[in-house]
Amino acid sequence: MQRITAKYYIETPYELEKAAQVLAGEQSSGTFVEVPGETAELKSRFAARVESIAPLETVTEPAIPGATSKTGKYQRAMIEVSWSIENFGYNLPVMISTLQGNLYELTQFTGLKLMDIELPDLYSEQFKGPKFGIEGCRKLTDVYNRPLIGTIIKPSIGMTPEQTAELVKTLVEAGIDFIKDDELLGSSANSPFDKRVDAVMRVINDHADKTGKKVMYAFNISDEIDEMKRNYQKIVRNGGTCAMISLNSVGISATRKICEIGELAIHGHRNGWGMMNRHPLLGIEFPAYQKLWRLAGVDQIHVNGIQNKFWESDDSVVRSIEACLKPILNGTTVLPVVSSGQWGGQAPETYRRTKTVDLLYMAGGGIMAHPMGPAGGVRALHQAWEAAVDGLSIEQAALKYPEFGKSVEKFDSK
Missing domain, CATH: 3.30.70.150 (RuBisCO large subunit, N-terminal domain)
Known part of the structure; x- marks a missing residue:
């Protein structure tokens, strides 16, 4: 045996x-x-x-x-x-x-x-592993040969569905590939889940009808399992392509049950990760952790980011990205979600150390606080990754690309 x-x-x-x-x-x-x-x-x-x-x-x-x-x-x-x-x-x-x-x-x-x-x-x-994974998420967003560029809805709590939809409209028009609910937002008094899905998907579907580009939005369905299934189907009926689950809060069995439905890509958020990993001699390391969630069928999973705002070292982040890209279960992989204080300035070092563009690269303030607005922020991230793959330094990229140059002026603390 x-x-x-x-x-x-x-x-x-x-x-x-x-x-x-x-x-x-x-x-x-x-x-x-x-x-x-x-x-x-x-x-x-x-x-x-x-x-x-x-x-x-x-x-x-x-x-x-x-x-x-x-x-x-x-x-x-x-x-x-x-x-x-x-x-x-x-x-x-x-x-x-x-x-x-x-x-x-x-x-x-x-x-x-x-x-x-x-x-x-x-x-x-x-165990079939992720239904979509890297290639499936690329197909859903029609993004190839570069990282998916994404962002998070902020403020986390307090915005109405209409306000959220207005922000989504700004982002989709700016050329974003991916947007997600914050993990703190489920179905709150100010933003009931159904109303948020209706408002957001109206914007995303209208934009897709006009341009052919359908932005992936990860709605947070974390809840009791019956409610998760109901919310999942609400997204499907409205033409959505992704649902987010707080893995550590929901658990492996509920996550697997949702993944097995197979109609939406599943964005796995690992909030609570620090209590499992932060001590060097207690808990679990990410290579083992991500295998468990790949068995459950998660398509995307957070890995933190280079030069992040949290405690995790760059070496740990690199190991996490490499673990996600190592095939298991009939050759399947899972899309690494790079986030936490990211802007285009970390792209050259991320690419130098991982040699991959198979990432979902998430930036909040790096997009929304860009001096040229969200469109400039999205463009700057595209430029940052073009420069990274071409081997340019931050200084060289800032001279070549105007929007990225403005990012350096705004966000580079050196």
């Missing part, structure tokens, strides 16, 4: 082999003492297996609370543990409980982070 393998970064005051075996036992057939029924045959078939242990540095202070070291030293390592897929089959919630469940509670560890997951070939037969 095929196995699923998980890679962990650990810290422990115990011997590495002993700590790894505790993890394997706790997350499969074992408990803290031998019990009746735990036969050698049962263990052979269902027990987790420690596949490898690679020792790293030793430290004198624990990363998080746990068992106290008698020697004053805590050993770090990378370990790999595998499970037979007989243990959980194709049940994603149980698989996640296995890979990420009580192991975080184990006193033997003063640090533990799930770094990556190796999926067995059989999973490709059961």
Whole structure:
């Protein structure tokens, strides 16, 4: 039977082999003492297996609370543990409980982070992955050979559907490819979901009728699952092409249920990500995280951005983009959503480090606060990416492109 393998970064005051075996036992057939029924045959078939242990540095202070070291030293390592897929089959919630469940509670560890997951070939037969992904989102927006350029509706809360539609009109006329609700906006008192969909899609459909370009708008449908399905169909009836889900709030099962409908591209927002990842020795790393949501069928997923306004390092963002572009599940990929304090100035470094234009590149103030207005902001982002692919520096691009030059004057803090 095929196995699923998980890679962990650990810290422990115990011997590495002993700590790894505790993890394997706790997350499969074992408990803290031998019990009746735990036969050698049962263990052979269902027990987790420690596949490898690679020792790293030793430290004198624990990363998080746990068992106290008698020697004053805590050993770090990378370990790999595998499970037979007989243990959980194709049940994603149980698989996640296995890979990420009580192991975080184990006193033997003063640090533990799930770094990556190796999926067995059989999973490709059961999970189709994103219905649209990169190529499908390009087809829906008719954007090729460059990043999709997107923005977010701000203020997050307080605008009426009519005010939102007016802003959308400005943006679609400026040449935007993608617009999204903020994750804080669901169906609020000032902006009921149905009225917002009606108002926004009226603008988007009128623009498509006139120009042939249909802007993708990600309406936030995050809610209880029955309401999510109702809101999903509302978007479909109004001619929309995308729905947004706050992944960590809604959960894997509800997200998969919505993705399986298959009529809209699903924009996966990872708000709450920091509590899962910010500590270097606790939680989950993005390569593992995005695989779980790809199994559920998400088409787009946030990765933060180079030189972002949050805590995440550029190296982490680059690894996240690379993870999204690495094919799994019959060769599928997921569209990385680059955001957080972005303007055209980060494009050259983003391209230099990733060598890809398969991105949804999101800018809020970088578009709306451009000195030449939103049209100038959108144009400046196009220019920034043309310059990035051509290998131009920010200074060279500012001299070549007027709109980008104005962005540099406005946004470059150097």
